[in-house]
Amino acid sequence: MHNKTITDLAKGLRSQEFSSVELTQAYLKRIKKHTDLNCYITFTEEQALKSAQQADKQLSSGKTSLLTGIPIAQKDIFCTQDVKTTCGSKMLDTFIAPYNATVIEKFNLAGAVMLGKLNMDEFAMGSSNETSFYGAVKNPWQTDSVPGGSSGGSAVAVSARLAVAVTGTDTGGSIRQPASLCGITGLKPTYGRVSRYGMIAFASSLDQGGPMARSAEDAAILLQTMAGFDEKDSTSVDKDVPDYSTGLNNSIEGLKIGLPKEFFNEGLNNDIANTIETAVSEYKKLGAEVKEVSLPNMKLAIPAYYVIASAECSANLSRFDGVRFGYRCDNPADLNDLYIRSRGEAFGSEVKRRILMGTYALSAGYYDAYYIKAQKIRRLIADDFKQALSEVDILMGPVSPTTAFGIGEKTNDPIEMYLADIYTIAVNLAGLPAMSIPAGFVENKPVGLHVIGNYFTEDKLLNIAHKYQQVTNWHLQTPKGFE
Template sequence: MHKLTLTELAAGLRSKAFSSVELTQHFLDRTHQHHDLNAFITVSADSALQQAQAADQLLATGNAGPLAGIPIAQKDIFCTLGTKTSCGSKMLDNFIAPYDATVVEHFNSAGAVMLGKLNMDEFAMGSSNENSFYGPVRNPWATDCVPGGSSGGSAAAVAARLAPAVTGTDTGGSIRQPAALCGITGLKPTYGRVSRYGMIAYASSLDQGGPMARSAEDAALLLQVMAGFDPKDSTSVDQTVPDYSTSLNDSLQGLKIGLPKQFFSAELDSQMAATIQAAIAEYQKLGAEVKEVDMPNLQLAIPAYYVIASAECSSNLSRYDGVRFGYRCQNPADLTDLYTRSRGEAFGAEVKRRILMGTYALSAGYYDAYYLKAQQVRRLISDDFKRALSEVDVLMGPVTPNTAFNIGEKTSDPIQMYLEDIYTIAINLAGLPAMSIPAGFIDGKPVGLHVIGNYFSEAKLLNVGHRYQQVTDWHLQVPKGFE
C-alpha cells in the first residue's frame, strides 16, 4: 500500500480494496519499523486510528473528499489541538496547543488522517535537521547522511514511505533542500498562498508552508487542501485557488525556461551541473526553449537573508520567556533569572546564534546599516526575478550545491551550513513559488531540480514537474531497505 500514489490510495479506499484503518495501521507499522530514521517526533497512533475509523464511515456514505482516509503527517511546526507541537525545541517539549493551525484544520475537514508530527530543525533554523532537540534525522538514501532541513523529518518520511505525503515549511529552502537531498517532490508556494496561522513563526515575512510528496501529481492534491485565503492571516492573499490537478498534463511545447547564469557559475560541482543539464535537455525534448538570464544581485541573497530572518526571529522568539507556556527553569531567583535561564537552557545553539544576530541587526545605531540595507537588497533581488520572469515562464537550476552530506560534517562551520541554501534563499526573499523535483543521482544520492515560477504560478510549476515525471522515473526510485 505504501507504494501507491495519493490518487491510487483514494481509489483503493473507495473501491474498498483496503480501509483507512488498514492503511493507517500499515503506515504506523512502517513508522515503528523504521523509527531509527528519527523522522517523527510524535507518532499519534491512537488519534490516527480514530480519524481513520471516522474516515471509513464517511467513505461509506460516498460524500468523502479526495483525501478522506489518507494518512499524512505534519511538520511539528504546525499547531495541532491536543497533540504536542514542539517545533523541534526543548522550549516547547511540553507544549500542547489549544487550537489547530489553519492548514491542519483544512486537512481535518478533507478527512485526512494525521499519523503524527515530523522532526525538524529547532524552530526551522537549519539545513540538516541536526539542530533538533529530538536528535538528527537520517537520510533513507544514506543513513549516515543528513536529510537536509529544516523539514528533514518530512522529507525522510516521504522518501522512506512512512507517509504518502506530508507538510513542510520553507523560510530559506526548508522544503526544497530536504526534498532534493531525499529525492522527493517539494513545493514552496507563493508567499501568502498558504495560511501561516498556527504555523510557528521563524521569520514571518519569509515563512511559507507547502506540500512534500513523491510526485508533482500528489503535491497538487496536497496543495489543493492547503492553499487558500485565511482571514486569520493578514498576509495571506485573497485569490482564487485553481484546480491544480486539471492542468498537470498541459503541453510544455514552447515553454520558456530561463537559466540564471549565476546558478551555473564555475563553482558549481561538475557532476551536479551535468545532472541539472541533463534534466533541462529532457525539457527541451518536451518542447521547451532555453535561454540564459542574468540576475546580478543573487549573490547578495545570503547576507540579506540572514539579517532579515534573524531580525524577525529575534522578535518572534521573544514570547518564549518561561512565563506562560513552554520551558521554565527550576527555582528562578528573580525575573531576569527566569528569563535568562529559561531561554538559556531551552534554546539550542543555532537558535541562540540567530537571536543574537537579529538583536544586533535591529539595535540602535545598526538598524540602518543592517536591517534597512537588507530590505533594500531584498527589493533588488525581487526586481531581478521580476525582470527574468518577464522574459521566461520558469527558471531552472540546482536546488543545492551538493548531495546529502554526512551527519556532523558541517556542524562546526555555520557559514558552510548557510551556503547549503545558496540557491533557495533568494526565492523566499522575492516571495516566489519554487519546487524541487528528483532529477537524478550522484553516487547513489538524490539530486533535485529547482523550478521557479512567477507569483501564484503553482499550477504551472506542478504541470512542469508532472510532465517531466511522465518521462522520467527518478521520483519512483525507492531507497534500499524501504521498498
C-alpha cells in the same frame, strides 16, 4: 500499498480493496519498523486509528474528499490541538497546542489521517535537521548522511514511505533542499498562498508552508487543501485558488526556460551541474526553449537573508519567556533571571546564534545599516527575478550545490551550513513559488531540479513537474531497504 499515489489509494478505498484503518495500520507498522531514521517526533497512533475509522464511515456515506482516509504526517511546526507541538525545541518539549493551525484544520476537514508529527531543525533554523532537540534524522539513501533541513523529518517520511505525503515549511529552502537531498517532490508556494496561522513563526515575511510528496500529482492534491485566503493570517493574500490537478497534463510545448547563469557558478558540484543539464535537455525534448538569464544581485541574497531572517526570528522568539507556555527554569531569583535562564536553558546554539545576530542587527545605531539595507537589497533581488521572468516563463537550476553531506560534517561552521541554501533563499526573499523535482543521482544520492515560477503560478509549476515525471522515473525510486 505504500508505493501507491494518493489517487490510486483513494480509488482503492472507494472500491473497498482496503479500508483506511488497514492502510493506516500498514503505515504505522512501517513507521515502527524504521524508528532508527528518527523522522517522527510524536506518533499519534490512537488518534490516527480513530480518524481512520471515521474516514471509513465517511467513505461509505459518500461525503468525501480525495484525502479522506489517506495517512499523512505534519511537520512539527504546525500547532495541533491536544497533540504535542515541539518545533524541534526543548522550549516546547511539553507544549500541547491549545488550537489547530489553519492548515491542520483544512486537512481535518478533508478527512486526512494524521500519523504523527515530524522532526525538524529547531524552530526551522538549519539546513541538515541536526539542530533538532530530538536528534539528527538519517537520510534513507545513505544513513550516515543528513536529510537536509529544516523539513528533514518530512522529506525522510516521504522518501522512506513512512507517510503518503506530508507538509513542510520553507523560509530559506526548508522544503526544497531536503526534498532535493531525499529525492522527493517539494513545493514552496508563493508567499501568502498558504495560511501561516498556527504555524510557529520563524521569519514572518519569508515563512511559507507547502506540500512534500512523491510526485507533482500528489503535491497538487495536498496544495489544493492547504491553499487559500485566511483572515486569521494578516499577510495571507486574498486571491482565488485554481484547480491544481486539471492542468497537470497540459502541453509545455514552447515553454521558455531561463537558466540563471549565477546558479551555475564555481560552487556547484560538477556532477550536479551535469544532472541539471540532462534534466533541462529532457524539457527540450518536450518542446521547451532554453536561454540564459541573469540574476545579478544573487550574491547578496545570503547576507540579506541572514539579516532579515535573524532580525525577524529575534522578534518572534521573544514570546518564549517562561511565563505563558513552554519551558521555565527552576527557582528563578527574579523576573530577569526567569527570562534569561528559561531562554538560555531551552534554546539550542543555532537558535541562540540567530537571536543574537538579529538582536544586534535591530539594536540602536545598527538598524539602518543592517535591517533597512537588507530590505533594500531584497527589493533588488526581487526586481532581478521580475526582469528574468519577463524574458522567460520559468527558471531552472540546482536546488543545492551538493548532495546530502555527512552527519556532523558541517556542524562546526555555521557559515558553510548557510551556503547549503545559496540557490533557494533568493526565492524566499522575492516571495516566489518554487519546486524541487527528483532529477537523478550522484553517487547514489538524489539530486533535485529547482523550478522557479512567477507569483501564484503553482499550477504551472506542478504542470511542468508532472510532464517531466511522465517521461522520467526518478521520483519513483525508493531507497534500498524501504521498497
